[in-house]
Amino acid sequence: MGIQKKHGKGRLDKWYKLAKEKGYRARAAFKLIQLNKKYGFLEKSKVLLDLCAAPGSWCQVAAETMPASSLIVGVDLSPIKAIPRVITFQSDITTDKCRATIRSHLKTWKADTVLHDGAPNVGTAWVQDSFNQAELVLQSMKLATEFLVEGGTFVTKVFRSKDYNSLLWVFNQLFEKVEATKPPSSRNVSAEIFVVCRGFKAPKRIDPKFLDPKSVFAELSDPTPNNEAKVFNPEIKKRKRDGYEEGNYTQFKEVPASTFINTTDPIEILGQNNKLSFKQDANGDIALAALDLMPETTQEIRDCCQDLKVLGRKEFKNLLKWRLKVREKLGFPTKKSLKEAAELAEQEVAEVEPMDEELKIQEELQALSERQSSRKKRDRRRENEKKQKEIIRMQLHMTAPTEIGLEQAGPNGEGAMFGLKTVDKSGAVDKIAKGKMAILTEVDKKDGDSGFGSGEMDDESDVEEDRLDREMDSMYDQYQSRKSEADAKFRAKKARKEHEDGDWDGFSADNHDSDDDDRLDFDSGDESSDDEAPTKRSLLTKLEAEDKKEGGLSRRAAQFFEQDIFKDIGGIPDEEPESGAENDEDAEEMAEDLEKLDTIMQDTIPEAESDSDVPITEDVDEFADSSDDEGFEVVKKSAKESQWEEEVPLKDGKLDIDIITAEAMTLAQQMASGQINAHDLIDSGFNKYAFKDRDGLPEWFLDDEHRHDKPHRPISAAGAAAIKEKMRALNARPIKKVREAKDRKKFHAAQRLEKLRKKSALLADEEGMTEKEKASSIVKLMSKAAKRKPKREIKVIVARGNNRAIAGRPRGVKGKYKIVDARLKKDVRAEKRLSKKKK
Numbered sequence: 005m006g007i008q009k010k011h012g013k014g015r016l017d018k019w020y021k022l023a024k025e026k027g028y029r030a031r032a033a034f035k036l037i038q039l040n041k042k043y044g045f046l047e048k049s050k051v052l053l054d055l056c057a058a059p060g061s062w063c064q065v066a067a068e069t070m071p072a073s074s075l076i077v078g079v080d081l082s083p084i085k086a087i088p089r090v091i092t093f094q095s096d097i098t099t100d101k102c103r104a105t106i107r108s109h110l111k112t113w114k115a116d117t118v119l120h121d122g123a124p125n126v127g128t129a130w131v132q133d134s135f136n137q138a139e140l141v142l143q144s145m146k147l148a149t150e151f152l153v154e155g156g157t158f159v160t161k162v163f164r165s166k167d168y169n170s171l172l173w174v175f176n177q178l179f180e181k182v183e184a185t186k187p188p189s190s191r192n193v194s195a196e197i198f199v200v201c202r203g204f205k206a207p208k209r210i211d212p213k214f215l216d217p218k219s220v221f222a223e224l225s226d227p228t229p230n231n232e233a234k235v236f237n238p239e240i241k242k243r244k245r246d247g248y249e250e251g252n253y254t255q256f257k258e259v260p261a262s263t264f265i266n267t268t269d270p271i272e273i274l275g276q277n278n279k280l281s282f283k284q285d286a287n288g289d290i291a292l293a294a295l296d297l298m299p300e301t302t303q304e305i306r307d308c309c310q311d312l313k314v315l316g317r318k319e320f321k322n323l324l325k326w327r328l329k330v331r332e333k334l335g336f337p338t339k340k341s342l343k344e345a346a347e348l349a350e351q352e353v354a355e356v357e358p359m360d361e362e363l364k365i366q367e368e369l370q371a372l373s374e375r376q377s378s379r380k381k382r383d384r385r386r387e388n389e390k391k392q393k394e395i396i397r398m399q400l401h402m403t404a405p406t407e408i409g410l411e412q413a414g415p416n417g418e419g420a421m422f423g424l425k426t427v428d429k430s431g432a433v434d435k436i437a438k439g440k441m442a443i444l445t446e447v448d449k450k451d452g453d454s455g456f457g458s459g460e461m462d463d464e465s466d467v468e469e470d471r472l473d474r475e476m477d478s479m480y481d482q483y484q485s486r487k488s489e490a491d492a493k494f495r496a497k498k499a500r501k502e503h504e505d506g507d508w509d510g511f512s513a514d515n516h517d518s519d520d521d522d523r524l525d526f527d528s529g530d531e532s533s534d535d536e537a538p539t540k541r542s543l544l545t546k547l548e549a550e551d552k553k554e555g556g557l558s559r560r561a562a563q564f565f566e567q568d569i570f571k572d573i574g575g576i577p578d579e580e581p582e583s584g585a586e587n588d589e590d591a592e593e594m595a596e597d598l599e600k601l602d603t604i605m606q607d608t609i610p611e612a613e614s615d616s617d618v619p620i621t622e623d624v625d626e627f628a629d630s631s632d633d634e635g636f637e638v639v640k641k642s643a644k645e646s647q648w649e650e651e652v653p654l655k656d657g658k659l660d661i662d663i664i665t666a667e668a669m670t671l672a673q674q675m676a677s678g679q680i681n682a683h684d685l686i687d688s689g690f691n692k693y694a695f696k697d698r699d700g701l702p703e704w705f706l707d708d709e710h711r712h713d714k715p716h717r718p719i720s721a722a723g724a725a726a727i728k729e730k731m732r733a734l735n736a737r738p739i740k741k742v743r744e745a746k747d748r749k750k751f752h753a754a755q756r757l758e759k760l761r762k763k764s765a766l767l768a769d770e771e772g773m774t775e776k777e778k779a780s781s782i783v784k785l786m787s788k789a790a791k792r793k794p795k796r797e798i799k800v801i802v803a804r805g806n807n808r809a810i811a812g813r814p815r816g817v818k819g820k821y822k823i824v825d826a827r828l829k830k831d832v833r834a835e836k837r838l839s840k841k842k843k
């Protein structure tokens with residue numbers, strides 16, 4: 005697994021390149037695109053505020069995605085080059101001036117979305133950075149609370165640090181839904197994460213503590229639970245635990261009885277004080293005087309007020325009752341009156357002005373027609389799906405062309421999209437007979453306007469469904485990109501698939517126009533268009549073209565089948581061009597089969613020959629499914645099938661063979677022994693998996709299904725044994741490095757030999773030497789060459805102190821060396837000593 009670099013060229017990843025390609029000013033654009041794909045807030049916004057917007061890629065995305073005539077305001081410390089449809093200015097978002105400028109731009113509007121992607125001075129000290137970033141986030145949230153509309157969305161970047169949870173806690177107090185997510189384009193090495201806060205609660209008053217970095221980041225380690233009522237209700241006072249009150253240094257507390265009557269928290273007064281007094285001060289408290297004179301203020305009440313600390317439950321109850329009576333008499337709002345007022349207000353709200361009669365009728369009519377049209381659409385779609393299935397059935401010769409559209413056509417066959425007359429007029433029956441309709445259905449899928457595409461579905465799906473779909477898709481995208489980042493095999497497979505898809509796309513693109521033409525002709529009944537245009541080749545014709553080139557197989561496969569043992573096998577019969585392989589799926593299946601054969605041919609020629617004599621055992625058709633779709637798949641088999649056990653030994657209850665190649669091997673053997681021919685092979689391509697209704701199914705579902713929708717072909721024991729043998733041979737091969745080392749050794753030996761040969765030849769031609777001298781010199785050369793070079797000694801260096809963390813060659817050491825741990829060395833010596841002693 006490659007480690008992602010965050011520096012140098014590591015930065016220039018695919019998003020960087022893509023951003024360049026698409027004209028975005030920063031790769032960050034894709035983060036917003038991906039966030040929006042998941043949550044879909046931009047399309048719904050008319051006013052957007054982008055805090056820390058430079059160089060402006062988020063503004064670019066917003067301008068592209070938001071409805072026309074939206075208001076987009078971007079601000080940053082750095083200047084932002086002009087972007088069409090976007091107002092930008094330079095300012096520090098932590099200042100009042102910035103606030104005022106934003107206000108001046110937004111005027112009376114409120115923002116539907118506030119974005120924040122700020123990052124201050126990243127790169128100095130991490131702890132400092134993250135803290136500043138967290139502060140910046142809080143600052144941006146402060147602006148968001150000021151400018152967001154109720155229910156609005158706030159998207160912010162947060163660094164995962166110790167402050168992360170505190171920030172999330174605060175977000176949760178102010179928004180209905182808070183979700184943290186990391187878009188695929190955000191580097192894994194980056195600590196950034198994006199928090200999407202939806203449904204701004206827009207409280208009337210926000211506790212300043214929520215927006216104060218000191219209290220959020222320092223004191224919120226044990227945050228008080230969110231209780232908006234508590235926070236925003238000024239009547240509820242906190243208990244004072246701050247010691248003595250200013251100017252009152254005694255334990256005895258006394259408050260006027262009028263305070264007890266006025267307060268909204270009588271319990272607190274009774275609990276905090278020693279006495280409720282009726283004593284009037286010099287200014288003469290009128291309320292207290294009135295209270296003193298009231299008949300409700302009995303002597304018993306007065307006595308209770310004298311010393312609150314000695315009262316019991318009953319006395320407190322009496323005091324509270326007395327308070328209520330007095331309050332009622334003095335005209336304070338009571339619980340009952342408050343309830344009545346609330347009910348009255350509710351009634352007022354509920355009383356909507358009666359709608360104008362005409363308007364009402366119009367609205368009803370509109371709703372009715374909308375309902376009708378959606379029902380019509382739904383019916384039409386169902387009908388078309390039915391038609392498509394019929395066409396497919398017809399291609400399988402399960403139904404006749406004339407059956408199509410009969411029930412929908414009018415007496416003359418007109419009126420129905422697939423009316424027989426229209427079909428005939430356009431020569432479509434011919435086309436159907438030639439299997440072109442498969443392409444037609446493909447085009448229908450792609451073309452939403454064709455009247456029977458799946459595009460109409462979108463109209464009916466509700467917003468929530470869309471959102472869930474989007475979420476699912478984006479999660480699947482993320483999963484795929486994560487997987488492709490982590491798994492080289494997956495990348496290779498994907499690339500191969502894309503390449504293959506590209507081929508197919510290219511092919512269908514070739515056909516696309518013509519297919520389109522097909523459809524238009526079909527609908528309009530235009531006779532002039534001819535399906536024989538060169539671009540209208542079906543897959544089969546493409547295969548046929550290749551057939552002519554290579555005899556129906558790839559070059560390698562063709563070579564394989566050129567062997568003698570295949571001599572008597574018949575080719576694909578020419579006289580049946582309308583065979584099922586005209587359908588893309590069948591052809592694909594067939595191509596797959598041929599490919600399988602192709603893959604085994606190299607190793608299996610001798611085996612195929614020898615095995616052709618082996619009597620093919622009965623087919624084994626009960627296999628458990630395979631586990632790994634990338635590597636070799638493993639076949640499980642129930643123990644009772646002893647026939648297998650005799651011939652192919654099981655390993656841990658599993659057969660250690662590759663089922664795909666085993667199938668292909670079986671096919672090859674069966675073909676070689678004449679049990680089946682190419683026609684049978686094509687026939688076997690038709691199975692329940694070949695035709696499926698893929699319309700409107702999400703990509704993740706199709707991918708998953710594709711992995712499991714392969715028919716399990718029966719394989720013979722001989723085929724399995726042959727593959728097992730092949731796998732054994734493969735496993736017996738040395739690993740690449742060893743093989744390479746051996747090859748190198750051989751190469752060097754050959755080089756030495758060649759040198760020796762040349763030298764010997766020179767010596768032999770030497771005129772000034774006797775034959776004996778020549779011979780002895782050659783022998784010397786030979787013995788020198790045969791001598792093994794002494795092994796270079798490896799110096800052992802004991803790691804000590806700083807040595808331990810040596811990076812690179814230690815000073816003064818030449819040649820090969822090895823750093824060892826001192827402890828290990830001692831332990832090894834001790835062990836040796838002990839073993840010697842024992843001996």
Ligand SMILES: C[S@@+](CC[C@H](N)C(=O)[O-])C[C@H]1O[C@@H](n2cnc3c(N)ncnc32)[C@H](O)[C@@H]1O
Nearest residue numbers: 056058059060061062080081096097121122123
């Ligand atoms: C990662 S960039 C934003 C990229 C931007 N979202 C885009 O798509 O192009 C972070 C920005 O935050 C800005 N920034 C940092 N502190 C700021 C502050 N106090 N006020 C305004 N902008 C600030 C920096 O100037 C920098 O341009």
